[in-house]
Amino acid sequence: MTDSDDRDRDDPDPDEDPIETNRAKWEEYAEIHPETEYYDVPGFVADDSRSTLQPPERELLGDLSGRSLVHLQCHIGLDTLSWARAGASVVGVDFATTAIETAREIRDEAGLTDDAEFVRCDVFDAPETLDREFDVVFASYGVLCWIPDVDRWAEAAASLCRPGGTVFLADFHPILDVFEWDLTLRDDRSYFREESIRYEEEGTYADWDASVENAAAYEWQHGLGEIVTAFARAGLRVDTLREYPIANFRAFDSMIECGKNRYRIDGDPLPLVYALAATADGVHAP
Numbered sequence: 001m002t003d004s005d006d007r008d009r010d011d012p013d014p015d016e017d018p019i020e021t022n023r024a025k026w027e028e029y030a031e032i033h034p035e036t037e038y039y040d041v042p043g044f045v046a047d048d049s050r051s052t053l054q055p056p057e058r059e060l061l062g063d064l065s066g067r068s069l070v071h072l073q074c075h076i077g078l079d080t081l082s083w084a085r086a087g088a089s090v091v092g093v094d095f096a097t098t099a100i101e102t103a104r105e106i107r108d109e110a111g112l113t114d115d116a117e118f119v120r121c122d123v124f125d126a127p128e129t130l131d132r133e134f135d136v137v138f139a140s141y142g143v144l145c146w147i148p149d150v151d152r153w154a155e156a157a158a159s160l161c162r163p164g165g166t167v168f169l170a171d172f173h174p175i176l177d178v179f180e181w182d183l184t185l186r187d188d189r190s191y192f193r194e195e196s197i198r199y200e201e202e203g204t205y206a207d208w209d210a211s212v213e214n215a216a217a218y219e220w221q222h223g224l225g226e227i228v229t230a231f232a233r234a235g236l237r238v239d240t241l242r243e244y245p246i247a248n249f250r251a252f253d254s255m256i257e258c259g260k261n262r263y264r265i266d267g268d269p270l271p272l273v274y275a276l277a278a279t280a281d282g283v284h285a286p
C-alpha cells in the first residue's frame with residue numbers, strides 16, 4: 001500500500017518477526033475500521049442493497065448467485081458479505097482474530113448469519129483448514145504486499161479452486177510504491193526491489209487521524225511479471241489482466257475524489273489498480 005509522506009523509512013528490525021508485526025497491525029486496524037466513515041458499517045448493515053464491490057470485480061466476475069466463493073484476506077468482511085448479498089455462498093478467511101470476530105458480528109447484524117462463514121487462518125493454511133474447493137477464489141485491494149512469496153500464495157489460491165473455477169485478484173498496482181505522496185519518484189524504492197521494507201505510520205488508510213499503537217509494518221514488492229508468472233506456475237490460465245486508473249483510497253495528495261472511496265489522478269497518467277482473472281486447470285502445483 002501507499003501512504004502519506006510522514007512515513008518513517010526504516011530497515012528491517014532483526015528482533016521482529018515481519019509476519020507477526022503485520023498481524024498485530026491488522027488486529028488493531030480491525031478494531032479501528034468498523035468505526036470509520038470509510039467503511040461505514042452502520043450504513044452497510046442498515047441497507048441490504050448496499051455493496052462494497054468495485055467495478056473491476058463486478059465486470060470480470062459478473063453474476064455469482066448460486067456459486068461458492070472463498071475470500072482470502074477478507075479483513076472485516078464487507079466484500080465477503082457483499083458477495084453473499086449478491087447470492088453467492090461465501091467463506092471469508094483472515095489471519096487476524098479481531099477481523100474475523102468483527103466480520104461475524106457485522107454478518108449477524110446484517111441478517112446474513114446463514115449466508116456467510118468466517119474462518120481465522122493464515123492464507124497459506126487455508127487449503128488444509130477449509131479442505132474444500134470453491135467455484136471462485138477472490139482477493140482484493142491490499143493483498144500481495146503482505147505476502148513474501150507470491151508463488152506460495154498462487155499455489156494456495158489454485159488448490160482452493162475447483163477445476164474450471166476462477167481465481168480473481170484485484171490489487172493496487174505495484175508501480176504505486178515507487179512514488180512519493182506528491183507523485184515525484186522516491187529515491188529509496190525500486191519497482192524491482194526484492195527485500196521487504198519496514199515502515200512506521202500513524203493512522204490508517206481508512207482514518208489518517210486514528211491513533212495507532214502498532215505503527216510498524218513490513219511490505220513486499222511484487223511486479224506484474226512476477227505475479228502473472230506465479231499464477232502460470234500454479235496451473236492457473238490467465239484469462240484477463242486489466243489495469244485501471246482509479247483506486248479506492250487516496251494514494252497521492254493531488255488525487256481527485258470521483259465517488260465514495262474512489263480516487264483518480266487528473267489525466268489518468270498511471271495504472272492504480274490491476275485485476276487478474278484466471279481459470280484453474282485442475283492440476284495444482286506441488
Ligand SMILES: C[S@@+](CC[C@H](N)C(=O)[O-])C[C@H]1O[C@@H](n2cnc3c(N)ncnc32)[C@H](O)[C@@H]1O
Pocket residue numbers: 022026027072073074075076077078079093094095096099121122123124140141142143146147
Ligand atoms: C488491506 S486488507 C484487505 C482489505 C479488504 N479488501 C477490505 O477493504 O476490507 C488486508 C488483509 O490481509 C490480511 N492478511 C495479511 N496477511 C495475511 C495472511 N498471511 N493470511 C491471512 N490474512 C492476511 C490482514 O489481516 C488484512 O485483513
